[in-house]
Amino acid sequence: MLQSMTGFGKATANFKNKKITVEIKSLNSKNLDLFVRIPHIYKSKEIELRKLIGDQLDRGKVECIINIESNGEKSNTVINKAVVANYYEQLTAIKSALNLKDDNLLEIITKMPDVFSTAEEEVDEGEWQALYDLTKIALVNLVDFRLQEGKLLADEFSMRISNIESSFNAVPNFEAARIDGIKERIESNLEEFVGLAKVDKNRFEQELIYYIEKIDIAEEKLRLNGHLNYFREILAEPKSQGKKLGFIVQEIGREINTLGSKSYHAEMQKLVVEMKDELEKIKEQILNTL
Structure with missing residues (x-):
């Protein structure tokens, strides 16, 4: 059955404390021109993902965007308390020495370097499998669109x-x-x-x-x-x-x-x-x- 090369497929699911969204769209092209945007933690899995998409779509200018959002229950971002305390001590001293009345020290400190850091994550195989399965669903939806x-x-x-x-x-x-x-x-x-x-x-x-x-x-x-x-x-x-x-x-x-x-x-x-x-x-x- 004839397929168009224009299509769009999307799939969304929750996994633990995260929301995973996979969006795939395609336009016409003589060959497979594939662009994948994936969270850095799963870069090692990109080749596997590309193979899955390439086997299903054959040709077309294809863009696959994967987004993982935390629901706020757990965050990988850490506040460096020692750095904050050091900045506060220095700014308070400057404020006193110059007789300044600005009380927004915390707002100033949050904009300073090294206040926030992100803990390194390891690949969660369960999360990866959920992402991989969602990509399959998005591909099915895209192919249905192409068939229509x-x-x-x-x-x-x-x-x-x-x-x-x-x-x-x-x-x-x-x-x-x-x-x-x-x-x-x-x-x-x-x-x-x-x-x-x-x-x-x-x-x-x-x-x-x-x-x-x-x-x-x-x-x-x-x-x-x-x-x-x-x-x-x-x-x-x-x-x-x-x-x-x-x-x-x-x-x-x-x-x-x-x-x-x-x-x-x-x-x-x-x-x-x-x-x-x-x-x-x-x-x-x-x-x-x-």
């Missing part, structure tokens, strides 16, 4: 392909008139510049057949019909194959361009323009498919 977006894209692609096919099926209505028009123009030019009486009719018929064979569109029609059917087959496959669809779109474009160069008929050229217009709308979105 992919369904909309698949419906639009099907409609555009049907529109191209509708214009393509109208081409045979003008083929006979196209050949007659070409023959009339050639005869008109011969009469004007040479004179029909001087033209060898057998040679004229041979040259005309050769010319018409050169602008015959039977092969283009056959290939274009095959490409349209193949596009539908790939679109319906269980696994999203955006790159392959992009290659098929290129082949469809080549056949439409060849039809346009060989049409020599106003109504056929209008049909070619309609097909090109629908194909361009597919190209705009095909780069956003996985």
Whole structure:
């Protein structure tokens, strides 16, 4: 089933005295471009996390942000009481010596260096497992988002392909008139510049057949019909194959361009323009498919 490369997934849970939040978003990219922001304590686990995300998402510009918040029951930040006492003693002496009346010494002290320090944490394997499991849930939510977006894209692609096919099926209505028009123009030019009486009719018929064979569109029609059917087959496959669809779109474009160069008929050229217009709308979105 077709997937979009645009997606968002989020998962949140509480573990002991902490709230863990995992957010993952993705945009279109030719390859996997992964950015992970993770608390410093789990930097040693980043490779494992990257592998999990890469295996699930395959391609896209992906950003994974993990945030761990304490609920306030326990903090790793410690106040250095000895440093505070030393600052207080010095500031009190200065205040007395200069006869200052500022009583906000504590506020001043909290802004001084080395007043606060953070105790080194060790990796909590239970917390890490909770974080890892939450990442899996966020990935599932992101893939669901991608599938929903992919369904909309698949419906639009099907409609555009049907529109191209509708214009393509109208081409045979003008083929006979196209050949007659070409023959009339050639005869008109011969009469004007040479004179029909001087033209060898057998040679004229041979040259005309050769010319018409050169602008015959039977092969283009056959290939274009095959490409349209193949596009539908790939679109319906269980696994999203955006790159392959992009290659098929290129082949469809080549056949439409060849039809346009060989049409020599106003109504056929209008049909070619309609097909090109629908194909361009597919190209705009095909780069956003996985």
